[in-house]
Amino acid sequence: MPAYEGLTWDHPRGYKALEAAAAGLSEAKDGLTIRWDRQPLEGFESHPIDDLCRRYDIVVLDHPHIGEAVAKRCLRPLETLFAPQEIAAWGRDTIGPCLTSYRYAGSHWALPLDAATQVMALRPDLLDRDPPRTWSEVVALPDKLPVCLSLAGPHAILSLMSISVSLGTAPGAGEPGRFLPPPAVSAALEILRPLAARSLPAARGLNPIGILCRMASGDDLALCPLVYGYVNYAAPRDPKARRVAFHDAPAATATGRPGSTLGGTGIAISRRCQATPALLDHLRWLMAPEAQTGFIPTHDGQPSRRESWQDVAVNAAWGDFYKNCFRTLELAWVRPRFDGYIAFQTQASAILRDGLAEGQGAAPIADRLQDCYAAHRPPDAEL
Incomplete structure (x- = not known):
């Protein structure tokens, strides 16, 4: 045959x-x-x-x-x-x-x-402290420490959704047809904004593979708090590549649920x-x-x-990749899967990137995300 x-x-x-x-x-x-x-x-x-x-x-x-x-x-x-x-x-x-x-x-x-799921990636040789466990610890990292967010492609909205999960509100879990309540969007943006503002400019257009490749090949990026984990960078075969360590995604509290969207x-x-x-x-x-x-x-x-x-x-x-990320994967949040979700994910990420770049308020960003969700989610759709 x-x-x-x-x-x-x-x-x-x-x-x-x-x-x-x-x-x-x-x-x-x-x-x-x-x-x-x-x-x-x-x-x-x-x-x-x-x-x-x-x-x-x-x-x-x-x-x-x-x-x-x-x-x-x-x-x-x-x-x-x-x-x-x-x-x-x-x-x-x-x-x-x-x-x-x-x-x-x-x-x-x-x-x-x-x-796979989103976890924290860092260069242990560039981080002079224990890995941060909470979002407040991530935001408080010294300005001199080079960090980035994963915001290219669909990853902007995935990051916002994961942060919201860590803060206690999962997208689509409230009233039917509601993406996220405006207060939940606002709370997630309070974390995203300062990190986006200090994110390494050269990494802003990179997908997760690009971010991890940059972390492994140079010294201008020490930490990405939320990126899809790739075991290959934890024990690189190239002797010139730097090792990237992976840890649980940040949570709201030290013992809280890591905010992470399943991949x-x-x-x-x-x-x-x-x-x-x-x-x-x-x-x-x-x-x-x-x-x-x-x-x-x-x-x-x-x-x-x-x-x-x-x-x-x-x-x-x-490099203990699996052990270090085990809890995050066990507790990972599952995205909606309705027909139309992929288009929503793409457009919502563009809305969020524009909102962050233009300094838009939380309310208009939340409204635009809700309009986008309503436009793509069929009535009474299974998530």
Whole structure:
């Protein structure tokens, strides 16, 4: 049979393990071959999912696309491919809300291959103190310490939402159709404004990978309080690269909930795919302890299995990345997934960036964000 066509994203965390696993397959031995293409991070975050599913059998995606995918009927629900007890076991074994983030409209739509969330990234050699644990400690860091926020692309609104979660108000959790109450937007902006004002100008247009690359390659950026964690920078293979350490995202209080919006990736099967038992067995193997604690970490991947994040050898190999960020991921907040959310995320980030740059008040920013949310959220939509 012809090879399955897969699409993942163009970063070692996104493609190395999948490509290495596929390279070990053969039609004669396994009855299976898979060819993986790559797309840039920006495409992964925003490209229409139905277009990708027309061209690929297997698609690595993130959970905010699920509502769009369900509306356009372009994915196969896991319940039609795997036994209920298998799905339940993945739910028990996966860290935090990674599997449940792919459950929408009564079904699961992707396997949680990779786990990530926003955490704090810093250069330990440039920080002459313990990592800050609260937002007030972050804001109080000395002006001479070079910091930045992750505000490019969708990350501006993700940062505001995460800060609001840490302060006790989750988006969409109040009255139906309300994004965030104006007081919650105002409280989050009190943290965002001073940090945005002092953020390293050269880093303002960078996505999370760009921010972490800059932290690893120079000495002009010591801390980013909220950025998606990439284990690859915690133990760099390049001897010239500086080590970036990762810690729990800031909270409102030292013992409070870290404010963080879940990321990570799932592996989904498109409607065009004729899934054979051999393909399903390969996906099962990617989710199994052997791959999650052994194969995937050794190929620069970031596993989703809870025991992998707690594994002593895995942490020793990767600078305690997993141990240091474990609590944040367990408590991460799941974004809305309704059809239209991706467009809201993009436009809301632009609204917020403009508001910060122009010094707009909290009330007009909150009103514009609410109008944007109402324009993109279908009535009575499941979040």
